Amino acid sequence: xxRIVVMGPHGHGHVTPMLGIAAELxxxxxDVLFAAPGEYEEGITASGATFFRVRSTWESMDPGAIxxxxxxxxxxxxxxxxxxxxSMVEQLADCPRPDVVVHDGTLAWWGRxxxxxxxxxxxxxxxNLVGNKHWNMGRYVRISPFSPRFLLTMLRIGRYLRSExxxxxxxxMRGGLASARVVTLPRxxxxxxxxxxxxxxxxxxxxxxxxxGQWEAPSEDVPVLLVSLGTAYNARPDFFRMIAESARGRxxxxxxxxxxxxxxxxxxxxxxxxxxxxRVPQVEVLERAQAFVTHAGMGSILEALALEVPMVAVPQxxxxxxxxxxxxxxxxxxxxxxxxxxxxxxWNALDRLARDPEVAHRLAAMxxxxxxxxGAPAGADVxxxxxxxxxxxx
Numbered sequence: 001x002x003r004i005v006v007m008g009p010h011g012h013g014h015v016t017p018m019l020g021i022a023a024e025l026x027x028x029x030x031d032v033l034f035a036a037p038g039e040y041e042e043g044i045t046a047s048g049a050t051f052f053r054v055r056s057t058w059e060s061m062d063p064g065a066i067x068x069x070x071x072x073x074x075x076x077x078x079x080x081x082x083x084x085x086x087s088m089v090e091q092l093a094d095c096p097r098p099d100v101v102v103h104d105g106t107l108a109w110w111g112r113x114x115x116x117x118x119x120x121x122x123x124x125x126x127x128n129l130v131g132n133k134h135w136n137m138g139r140y141v142r143i144s145p146f147s148p149r150f151l152l153t154m155l156r157i158g159r160y161l162r163s164e165x166x167x168x169x170x171x172x173m174r175g176g177l178a179s180a181r182v183v184t185l186p187r188x189x190x191x192x193x194x195x196x197x198x199x200x201x202x203x204x205x206x207x208x209x210x211x212x213g214q215w216e217a218p219s220e221d222v223p224v225l226l227v228s229l230g231t232a233y234n235a236r237p238d239f240f241r242m243i244a245e246s247a248r249g250r251x252x253x254x255x256x257x258x259x260x261x262x263x264x265x266x267x268x269x270x271x272x273x274x275x276x277x278x279r280v281p282q283v284e285v286l287e288r289a290q291a292f293v294t295h296a297g298m299g300s301i302l303e304a305l306a307l308e309v310p311m312v313a314v315p316q317x318x319x320x321x322x323x324x325x326x327x328x329x330x331x332x333x334x335x336x337x338x339x340x341x342x343x344x345x346x347w348n349a350l351d352r353l354a355r356d357p358e359v360a361h362r363l364a365a366m367x368x369x370x371x372x373x374x375g376a377p378a379g380a381d382v383x384x385x386x387x388x389x390x391x392x393x394x
Contacts, residue, residue, distance in 0.1 A: 001029050001030055001031060002030050002031070002098075002099040002100060002384075002387045003030075003031045003033075003096065003098045003099050004025055004030050004031065004032045004033070004098055004099065004100055004101075004102060004383065004387075005032075005033050005034075005035065005092075005095060005098040005100075005101050005102070005114075006018060006021075006022050006032060006033065006034040006035065006049065006101075006102045006103065007034075007035050007036070007088075007092070007101065007102070007103035007104070007108045007110060007111040007114075008034065008035070008036035008040060008103070008104055008108065009036075009056070009084075009104050009106075009107035009108045010036075010037050010039070010056035010058045010059060010084075010107075011104075011107060012040075012299070013127055013128075013230075013297050013298065013299040014104045014106060014107055014108075014127055015036055015040045015043070015044075015104075016043070016127075016205075016299055017125060017127045017184040017204065017205045017299065018034075018102070018104065018125055018205075019043050019044065019046075019047045019205070020047075020205035020206070020375065020376035020379070021102065021125065021182075021205060021376050021379040021380055021383070022034050022044070022047045022048070022049040022102075023046075023047040023048055023049070023376065024376040024377055024379065024380040025049075025380050025383060026047065026048035026049055027048070028380060028384070031050075032047075032048070032049040032050065033049065033050045033052050033095065033098070034047070034049040034050065034051055034052065035052040035053075035054050035092055035095070036051075036052075036053075036054065037053070037054060037055065037056045037059055038053050038055075039059075041053065052092075052095070054088060054091045054092065055087070055091065056084065056087075056088075057080075057083055057084050057087050058080070058084060074141055074143055075143065075147065075149045075150050075153055078153050078154075078157065079153050079156070081107065081109060082109075082153070082156060082157055082160060084107075084109075084110075085109040085110045085113065085160075086160065088108075088110035089110045089113050089114060092110065092114055093114070093117075095114075097118045097120065098118070098120060099120060099387050100120055100121050100122065100123060100179075100383060100386055100387050101114060101115040101118070101120060101121075101122040101123070102122070102123045102124075102125065102383055103115075103122060103123075103124060103125070104124070104125055104126075104127070105124030105125060105126045105175045105178070105181060106126060106127070106128055109172075111124070112124075112166075112172060112175070112177055112178070113161075113164055113166075115177075116164060116165065116166055116177065117164060117165075121178075121179035121180075121386045121387075122177070122178045122179055123178065123179060123180045123181075123182060123382060123383050123386055124175050124178040124180070124181045124182065125182050125183075125184060125379070126175075126181060126182065126183045126184065126199075127184050127185075127298055127299060128185075128298045128319060128323075129185070129189075129190055129191065129298070129319075129322055129323065129326070130181070130183055130190065130196060130199060132192075132195060132196060134192040134195040135190075135191040135192040135195070137318065137319070137322060139322075140318040140319070140321055140322050141318055154169070157169065157173075179386045180200060180382050180383075180385070180386050181198065181199045181200065182199075182200045182202055182379050182382050183196075183199050183200065183201045183202070184202060184203065184204050184205055184302070184379070185201055185203065185204070185298070185302065186201060186203045186204075186305075186366065186369045186370050186373050187201040187369075187373075188330075188366070188369060189305075189326060189330070189366070191326060191329075200378070200379075200382050201373060202373050202374045202375060202376075202378040202379050202382070203302075203369070203370040203371075203372075203373025203374060203375050203378075204299075204302035204303065204305075204306055204370060204375065205375050205376045205379065206283055206302075206303060206306060206375070213281055214281060214284065215255070215280050215281050215284050215285050217288050218253045220253075222251055222252065222253045222273075223251065223252050223253070223290040223291070223354060224252070224253050224254075224255060224285070224288050224289045224290060225247075225252045225253070225254045225255070225289065225290070225291050225292070225293065225350065226255050226257070226280075226282070226285045226286060226289045226291075226292045226293070226294075226309075227240070227243055227254060227255065227256040227257070227292075227293040228256070228257040228280075228282065228292075228293070228294060228295065228300065229258075229259065229294075229295040229314070229316065230259070230294075230295045230297045230300065230316075236262070236338075237258075237262045237263075237266040237267065239314075239338065239341075240256055240258050240262060240267055240276075241266070241267045241268060242341075242343060243256065243274075243293070243343075243346070244256065244267050244268070244270055244271065244274045244276070245268070245271075245343075246343035246346070246347065247271055247273055247274050248271035248273075248274075249271070250273065250347070252273065252350075253273050253274075253275075254273060254274045254275070255275055255277070255280060255285050255289075256274065256275070256276045256277070257277055257278070257279055257280045257282070258276055258277070258278060259278060259279070264276045282300065282303060283303055283307070286303055286304055286307045286309050287307055289304075289307075289309050290309070290310075290354045291309065291310055291311070291312065291350045291353060291354050292304045292309050292310070292311045292312070293311075293312045293314065293346070293350070294311050294312070294313055294314070295313070295314060295315060295316050295320055296311075296313035296314070296315040296320040296321070296323040296324040296327070296335075297320060297323070298319075298323055301313075301323055301327065302370070305332065305363065305366050305367060305370060306367055306370045306371075307367070308360070308363040308364055308366075308367045309363070310332065310333055310353035310354060310356075310359050310360075310363060311327060311332065311333035311334075311353075312333060312334050312335075312336060312346065312349045312350055312353065313327055313328075313333055313334070313335045313336070314335075314336050314337075314338040314341060315335070315338065316338060330362065330366070331358065331359060331362050332359065332362055332363060332366060333353065333359075334349045334352075334353060336349065
């Protein structure tokens with residue numbers, strides 16, 4: 001049995017894929033401590049791991065102000081992530097020294113810091129497209145390396161890392177200090193996926209979500225459309241209102257998850273074939289859905305692909321645009337400009353995708369690849385491989 005500390009950041013799309021790996025490690029007899037903000041306690045407890053509450057400096061932020069590591073706010077996000085990292089390191093520094101650290105690779109920089117401080121290996125989980133010299137987010141993110149703000153932020157990051165005994169700032173930023181990098185995508189979804197031999201692509205991890213509650217499907221046999229803009233950039237009452245009103249009289253049953261920033265009364269009088277919730281058990285709805293209007297967050301995309309649901313993507317920020325473009329490249333969905341979408345454009349795209357046999361064929365092939373990738377058991381295998389290497393006599 002190994003002692004494993006799992007570290008998740010403030011972000012459902014980052015914590016959710018880790019729950020399945022944690023549950024699998026617990027089922028194999030490992031002692032798993034999962035450190036994350038209080039918002040994720042229910043899911044972590046359901047995984048069987050011991051929950052360790054930490055306070056995120058982002059919890060008090062307006063949801064729209066939470067930084068993303070892409071786009072025009074990249075430099076601001078890096079500065080805020082450095083502040084988050086120093087806070088998390090202080091809160092977790094006194095944890096018993098584990099055999100291995102498992103942490104989110106995109107945001108949980110503190111996992112890298114503490115693994116280095118403790119002298120233990122780390123396994124990073126990446127729930128998004130990853131980058132190397134062959135493909136990266138450079139086409140979606142424009143940062144001048146000579147920007148004074150960027151240089152100052154990198155100086156602050158470098159100074160902090162040196163105080164922790166980490167000299168190679170570039171390797172730290174890339175996740176190059178990790179013993180293994182687990183990507184919760186099927187390899188073919190990753191652009192130039194064949195050029196990432198040092199990453200383990202295990203596919204999405206769709207763990208038990210019974211703690212999210214239940215959804216009552218319509219009794220009549222009608223096509224179901226799920227609409228969601230995720231948990232952060234969802235303050236779009238105009239968008240949800242447009243879909244609700246344009247659904248009136250159509251054969252579709254529409255389920256809208258509008259988040260915590262939009263109130264149902266802002267959407268006017270709803271047609272009888274439209275239901276509105278702040279959140280829904282997304283996997284349960286997708287199991288019944290014929291189409292999905294999504295912000296193109298990777299977690300949502302993967303759940304839909306696993307269940308062979310075609311998508312219309314309306315990306316809100318840079319990472320989501322990259323995800324949406326990849327969907328279109330692979331013929332798994334369509335992409336519409338969220339600022340210019342009209343009811344005619346939307347419903348034409350939905351009707352076409354739901355009826356296209358070629359789209360259905362490609363979705364079935366991707367779903368089969370996802371099943372073959374291994375999911376949570378494959379991720380746990382990677383963690384056990386790293387702990388076995390550490391335990392082996394030298």
